[in-house]
Amino acid sequence: MNKIIERKMIVPNMHLIEIEAPDIAKKVRPGQFVIVRPDDEGERIPLSVADWDTEKGTITIIFMEVGASTGSLASLNAGEAVATCVGPLGNYTEIKKYGTVMCIAGCYGIGSIYPVARALKEAGNNILTVIEARSSYLIYWLDRFIPISEKIFTITRDGSLGYKGHMKRLPDILHSLPAFPDLIIVNGCTYLMAHTSHVTKEMGISTIVNLNPIMIDGTGMCGVCRVTVAGKMKFACVDGPEFNGHDVDWKEFLARRKAYMEEETLFFRRSEPKTKIHKEGECQV
Amino acid sequence: MSDEKIEKASKIDLDRTDMPKQPPEIRRHNFNEVALGYTEELAIKEAKRCLQCKKPRCKTGCPVEIDIPDFISCIVKGDFAGGIKKIKEKNCLPAVCGRVCPQETQCESKCILTNKKGEIAIGRLERFLADWEAKQGKIDIPKKAKPTGKKVAVVGSGPAGITVAGDLILLGHEVTIFEALHRAGGVLTYGIPEFRLPKAIVAREVDYIKMLGVKVITDFVVGKTRSIDELLEEFDAVFIGTGAGLPWFMNIPGENLNGVYSANEYLTRMNLMQGYRFPMSSTPVRKHMKVAVVGGGNVAMDSARTALRMGAEEVRIIYRRSHAELPARLEESENAEEEGVIFNMLTLPVRYIGDERGWLKEIECIKMELGEPDASGRRRPIEVPNSNFRIAMDAVVCAIGNSPNPLVPSTTPGLETTRHGTLVADPETGKTTRDRVWAGGDIVTGAATVILAMGAGRKAARSIHEYLMNKG
Ligand SMILES: Cc1cc2nc3c(=O)[nH]c(=O)nc-3n(C[C@H](O)[C@H](O)[C@H](O)COP(=O)(O)OP(=O)(O)OC[C@H]3O[C@@H](n4cnc5c(N)ncnc54)[C@H](O)[C@@H]3O)c2cc1C
Ligand SMILES: Cc1cc2nc3c(=O)[nH]c(=O)nc-3n(C[C@H](O)[C@H](O)[C@H](O)COP(=O)(O)OP(=O)(O)OC[C@H]3O[C@@H](n4cnc5c(N)ncnc54)[C@H](O)[C@@H]3O)c2cc1C
Ligand code: SF4
Ligand code: SF4
Numbered sequence: 172m173n174k175i176i177e178r179k180m181i182v183p184n185m186h187l188i189e190i191e192a193p194d195i196a197k198k199v200r201p202g203q204f205v206i207v208r209p210d211d212e213g214e215r216i217p218l219s220v221a222d223w224d225t226e227k228g229t230i231t232i233i234f235m236e237v238g239a240s241t242g243s244l245a246s247l248n249a250g251e252a253v254a255t256c257v258g259p260l261g262n263y264t265e266i267k268k269y270g271t272v273m274c275i276a277g278c279y280g281i282g283s284i285y286p287v288a289r290a291l292k293e294a295g296n297n298i299l300t301v302i303e304a305r306s307s308y309l310i311y312w313l314d315r316f317i318p319i320s321e322k323i324f325t326i327t328r329d330g331s332l333g334y335k336g337h338m339k340r341l342p343d344i345l346h347s348l349p350a351f352p353d354l355i356i357v358n359g360c361t362y363l364m365a366h367t368s369h370v371t372k373e374m375g376i377s378t379i380v381n382l383n384p385i386m387i388d389g390t391g392m393c394g395v396c397r398v399t400v401a402g403k404m405k406f407a408c409v410d411g412p413e414f415n416g417h418d419v420d421w422k423e424f425l426a427r428r429k430a431y432m433e434e435e436t437l438f439f440r441r442s443e444p445k446t447k448i449h450k451e452g453e454c455q456v
Numbered sequence: 457m458s459d460e461k462i463e464k465a466s467k468i469d470l471d472r473t474d475m476p477k478q479p480p481e482i483r484r485h486n487f488n489e490v491a492l493g494y495t496e497e498l499a500i501k502e503a504k505r506c507l508q509c510k511k512p513r514c515k516t517g518c519p520v521e522i523d524i525p526d527f528i529s530c531i532v533k534g535d536f537a538g539g540i541k542k543i544k545e546k547n548c549l550p551a552v553c554g555r556v557c558p559q560e561t562q563c564e565s566k567c568i569l570t571n572k573k574g575e576i577a578i579g580r581l582e583r584f585l586a587d588w589e590a591k592q593g594k595i596d597i598p599k600k601a602k603p604t605g606k607k608v609a610v611v612g613s614g615p616a617g618i619t620v621a622g623d624l625i626l627l628g629h630e631v632t633i634f635e636a637l638h639r640a641g642g643v644l645t646y647g648i649p650e651f652r653l654p655k656a657i658v659a660r661e662v663d664y665i666k667m668l669g670v671k672v673i674t675d676f677v678v679g680k681t682r683s684i685d686e687l688l689e690e691f692d693a694v695f696i697g698t699g700a701g702l703p704w705f706m707n708i709p710g711e712n713l714n715g716v717y718s719a720n721e722y723l724t725r726m727n728l729m730q731g732y733r734f735p736m737s738s739t740p741v742r743k744h745m746k747v748a749v750v751g752g753g754n755v756a757m758d759s760a761r762t763a764l765r766m767g768a769e770e771v772r773i774i775y776r777r778s779h780a781e782l783p784a785r786l787e788e789s790e791n792a793e794e795e796g797v798i799f800n801m802l803t804l805p806v807r808y809i810g811d812e813r814g815w816l817k818e819i820e821c822i823k824m825e826l827g828e829p830d831a832s833g834r835r836r837p838i839e840v841p842n843s844n845f846r847i848a849m850d851a852v853v854c855a856i857g858n859s860p861n862p863l864v865p866s867t868t869p870g871l872e873t874t875r876h877g878t879l880v881a882d883p884e885t886g887k888t889t890r891d892r893v894w895a896g897g898d899i900v901t902g903a904a905t906v907i908l909a910m911g912a913g914r915k916a917a918r919s920i921h922e923y924l925m926n927k928g
């Protein structure tokens with residue numbers, strides 16, 4: 172049981188949760204994740220650590236409400252507790268001086284790439300930040316990225332802020348630069364990471380992705396998180412979650428990511444009275 | 457033979473008392489325990505068959521040397537309380553061992569009546585006493601030694617860890633168990649299914665050591681949340697009992713298709729995550745109609761029988777050797793067969809074929825035949841050329857084995873491993889190559905049995921105690 176210090180919706184459907192977890196706060200490094208179980212009946216879901224406070228003994232997570240477990244997580248409030256919060260899991264980002272690093276994020280990835288960008292900045296890198304969202308009102312934490320970024324680019328589907336369109340606009344951004352970055356790190360939904368990897372492979376820019384497959388234990392015991400990287404079977408929870416985006420078998424990854432789509436919908440229907448589901452700010456209890 | 461001996465031999469009752477079971481056509485549709493256990497009458501009837509040998513051979517077959525004739529004679533007298541006490545002197549998990557020990561290769565295989573195919577059902581009697589005690593509701597709490605002020609950390613809450621913790625707490629040490637998952641019990645909790653080992657029994661054993669004062673901290677991954685070295689700053693000694701939880705795959709094409717599971721994933725979803733209650737539980741479980749399980753051990757049988765209970769219409773065991781070499785307990789493969797599992801022997805999958813959405817649709821197999829015996833003494837299976845064929849299947853569970861998880865060794869400098877990834881430890885004491893660190897169970901032996909893990913735990917506890925007391 173870990174106490175919740177705060178839980179709030181920061182933009183529609185996107186929540187911030189601060190959890191008491193002194194052991195994890197002491198150990199966690201950028202790029203790592205935890206596994207959370209909202210309640211005793213719940214599934215175990217992996218979530219990246221977006222920030223932490225060693226002194227207070229807390230960690231912060233940004234999550235998007237997409238299904239049953241994130242739904243029950245979103246219904247918890249300060250003072251309540253999650254049944255499980257275990258970690259920090261996975262390998263951390265290798266923080267060293269690369270030169271110019273472009274951090275590309277969308278969705279929950281805006282939160283989880285933040286500690287990576289911050290640590291890279293502290294290590295003496297120039298940070299270029301690219302944020303992708305459906306519309307400007309879904310972008311958060313810009314205030315955190317501004318002090319650490321050389322430049323911030325935004326891409327919005329409706330053109331309400333920055334470039335109009337979606338990740339297809341990435342080459343425009345890259346070509347607008349005096350030189351390609353030395354490294355690109357991407358975090359967010361699978362399509363964002365897959366698409367970026369395709370684009371940068373052609374351009375020959377090293378790209379690291381933070382994969383988000385289905386997981387259970389997060390310690391290498393079940394093998395559900397397996398991905399094919401450079402033709403080899405890897406377990407994302409212990410060998411990753413970061414991998415070279417150019418080596419990932421994206422087709423397979425996307426198929427595995429969707430494995431339980433039908434069952435998740437079934438659960439939603441059956442469990443409606445139990446979980447409160449927030450949709451774009453309208454709470455349908 | 458003297459007259460007296462003939463007289464005695466003729467009285468020998470070779471008729472093993474059957475244990476009532478759920479009928480196969482009923483049990484294949486539910487997760488309740490298959491074997492129902494002896495009643496008092498049946499237990500006494502079976503116990504009476506024991507010859508009370510002066511030099512009991514059965515005892516030599518039990519890795520923890522339970523005084524088998526003694527506890528059996530208690531049953532004959534109706535002194536069940538005395539019987540369970542006798543067992544507990546040597547075995548702290550009798551309800552578990554009575555159910556899952558491979559008795560036919562251990563205690564029962566050594567029983568003098570085995571030659572005549574009438575060995576005493578030692579496991580069933582052990583189980584009877586343990587269940588009888590649980591039914592009484594009150595559990596005897598043994599006296600603890602005076603507090604020593606020493607602290608021990610136990611990593612992993614499987615049978616090895618539980619045994620170490622239970623022994624050391626009684627000797628007066630402070631004991632804390634660290635468990636990576638959210639429920640304690642190791643394989644007993646996440647692997648062996650409900651219908652073979654009810655989770656309430658495992659929970660009872662864990663509650664018992666908690667009652668003795670052992671602290672159990674779940675959701676704590678040693679090597680991640682804290683390292684062994686960090687634990688050594690706070691604790692006087694550390695025991696590693698992290699098991700063999702890393703699943704093997706076969707390295708054949710198509711293994712990452714949806715519908716291909718490791719047995720660990722399949723069983724964990726069902727047991728630990730209560731997937732069998734889906735959609736009442738929130739762990740998504742896909743309903744499969746045709747499930748193939750690759751492998752022939754207990755893990756394979758458990759997976760196949762779970763698949764039946766999840767509603768599959770066709771469940772096959774695919775095994776590369778023949779029936780005679782099945783490593784599973786005979787009782788379990790018979791149970792599986794009775795329930796309708798189809799056995800495809802001398803068959804090896806070579807490729808998994810998927811549909812356009814990335815889901816398994818067919819398995820390509822090749823026929824095998826048995827050649828010369830290999831290092832394990834079993835005849836080596838060899839492929840029959842051009843015998844490939846395909847079976848339509850929508851799921852396959854890979855149950856070909858596990859090796860130890862490298863997480864702890866790889867984060868603990870100086871902790872030596874073998875080339876199989878197991879920890880190097882003294883077989884008599886459990887001492888590892890690191891000072892103040894002991895290990896036992898599957899992490900040292902590779903995947904083995906519950907009772908061997910407990911035996912290793914017991915030896916390590918003894919050695920740890922000796923060390924703590926001599927240290928001053
Ligand atoms: C290492 C790692 C780190 C992660 N970090 C975060 C994080 O910091 N914040 C966060 O919100 N999520 C993160 N995820 C993803 C998160 O684990 C899933 O969103 C979560 O498991 C969904 O659980 P659920 O029961 O709510 O939804 P489910 O019922 O499992 O899924 C509902 C539906 O939503 C789809 N879906 C699930 N996740 C996503 C997604 N992220 N984007 C779009 N569609 C999705 C599913 O395919 C499914 O159709 C991470 C995953 C991994 C492996
Ligand atoms: C499906 C199945 C069926 C079986 N059937 C039988 C049977 O019928 N009879 C029989 O005798 N044996 C059977 N076995 C084998 C038996 O269960 C094992 O040999 C036994 O459980 C080993 O005990 P252990 O204590 O060494 O490890 P485990 O029971 O594996 O427990 C290890 C524990 O350590 C935890 N852990 C691992 N890493 C860490 C870490 N870094 N930090 C904290 N905790 C950690 C794990 O989560 C786990 O809970 C079966 C095994 C399986 C998988
Ligand atoms: S513990 Fe196992 S081997 Fe020993 S007597 Fe009991 S059933 Fe037999
Ligand atoms: S060997 Fe068999 S008959 Fe003899 S004491 Fe043991 S169980 Fe009884």
Ligand code: FES
Pocket residue numbers: 385386387388389390391392393394395396397406407408409
């Ligand atoms: S989540 Fe189970 S092995 Fe990675």
